[in-house]
Amino acid sequence: MKIAIPAETAPGESRVAAIPETVKKFTALGGEVAVERGAGLSAGVSDEDYAAAGASVGERAAVLAGAELVLTVSGMEPGELGAVAPGALLVGILDPFRRREAINAYGAAGIEALAMEWMPRITRAQSMDVLSSQSNLAGYKAVIDGAAAYGRAFPMMMTAAGTVSPARVFVMGVGVAGLQAIATARRLGAQVSATDVRSATREQIQSLGAKAVFVEGVAGIEGEGQGGYAGETSDEYKKAQAELVSSHLAKQDIVITTALIPGKPAPRLISDAQLSSMRPGSVVVDLAADAGGNVEGCVAGETVERHGVKIVGATNLARSLAADASALYSRNLFNFLSAFWNKEQGRPVLADEDEIVKAVRLTRGGQVVSERLA
Incomplete structure (x- = not known):
């Protein structure tokens, strides 16, 4: 099976979908890996590194020609996929809701598109979960960027010239990114507090040594929420949370907001x-x-800057840690595909009724088949 690793063309994308480690693993399974020249340079991987791992390195057209499996970070333009084998698999973070026209085009082209960000949050898929691996890095980088923009020290410092007070950091939304932000801010010596609408996160916040700030007396979301994600809350809860947050925000130096609802605009947390x-x-x-x-x-x-407060509009912070982000992402891809690899056929065989396959498969047989896109 020919496996193509094209260079990413999305603006600002510095990651790559394979590293030498995973090239070796795919080769060991019987795959033939082709990498576009220069694809890994921004992630610290040279063409010579790929060649030493067993990949062929060439120009884009040659890499895509006849490919049966195309591994990407952020997908490809549909018009570029005419050279691949009929029914080829395209795997990546495909942003299905916001790039629906591209998804439709993948289907029309006979491509089987698989969206890694829709990996279900189940035990069997933990090693395949790209959102968790990339969000973990984003949570870390958010604190580092926040510290750089703040312009003051994070930890308490006691000097002969006086004491420097520790920074106060407030994390809103305690998913993977939020938990890493808490841990990173704590390691830097800040006083950390955090909040979430999901009741199960209180214990997680406290386990990291942070103060849990929660609405009392009004029901939020019990447990972890559906699939580990927060959903909509009642108007009564939103009002109570806004009042609680308002009194807490006035005392904070750095605030990290991480709240997302899949398929919907981000909830407004700070007015x-x-x-x-x-x-x-x-x-x-x-x-x-x-x-x-x-x-x-x-x-x-x-x-x-508004009211003297700097607002950092962070976009895909994992890209700024391209080497680590690429390593984690490429392992997610290998873990996913190897779990379905059929040695006799020399390719992944995706069972229609498998929970993971049903979640990530967007197109097949010339049409869009994902229930979430119906």
Whole structure:
């Protein structure tokens, strides 16, 4: 089976879908791996590294020609896939809701598109979960970027010239990114607090040494939420949470917001009025900027200032840690495909009724088959 690794063409994308480690593993399964020249340079992988791992390295057209499996980070333009084998698999973070026209085109072209970000959050799929691996890095980088924008020290420092107070960091939304943000801020010496609408996260927050800030007396989301994600809450809860957050925000130096609802705009967590209550020089890092932002006034990809508060519109922070992000992502891909690999056929065989396959498969047989896109 020919496996193609093209260079990413999306603006700002620095990751790559395979590293030498996974090239060797695919080759050991019997695959023939072809990598586009220069595909891994921005992630710290040279063409010579790929060649040493057993891949052929060439120009884009030659890499895609006859490919039966195309591994990408952020998908490809449908018009480029005419050279691949009929019925080829295209695997990547395909952004199905916002790139629906591309998904339709994949189907029309006879491509079987598989969206890795729709991997179900079940035990069997933990090693395949690209959202978790990339969000973990994003949560770390959010704190680092927030610290850089803040311009003051994080830990308490006692010196002969006086004491420097520790920074106060507030994390809103305690998924994978939020938990890593808490851990990173704690390691840097900050005083950390966090909140979430899911009741099960209280214990997780406290286990990392942070203060849990929760609405009392009004029901939020019991347990972990559907599939590990938060959903919509009642108007009563939203009002109570807004009041709680308002009183807490005024005392914070850095706020990290991470709240997302799959398939919907990001929930608004901080209003302009709440921003105005924060101290000048404080910083908000909005990890939901691409989905509309958790913070009023956030601009994706930019740092803007309102009421003396810097709002960092963070977009896909994992890209800024390209080497580590690529390593984790490429292992996610291998873990997924190897779990379905049929040695006799020399290729992955995706069972129609498998829970994982049903979740990630978008197109097949010339049409869109995903229930979520119906």
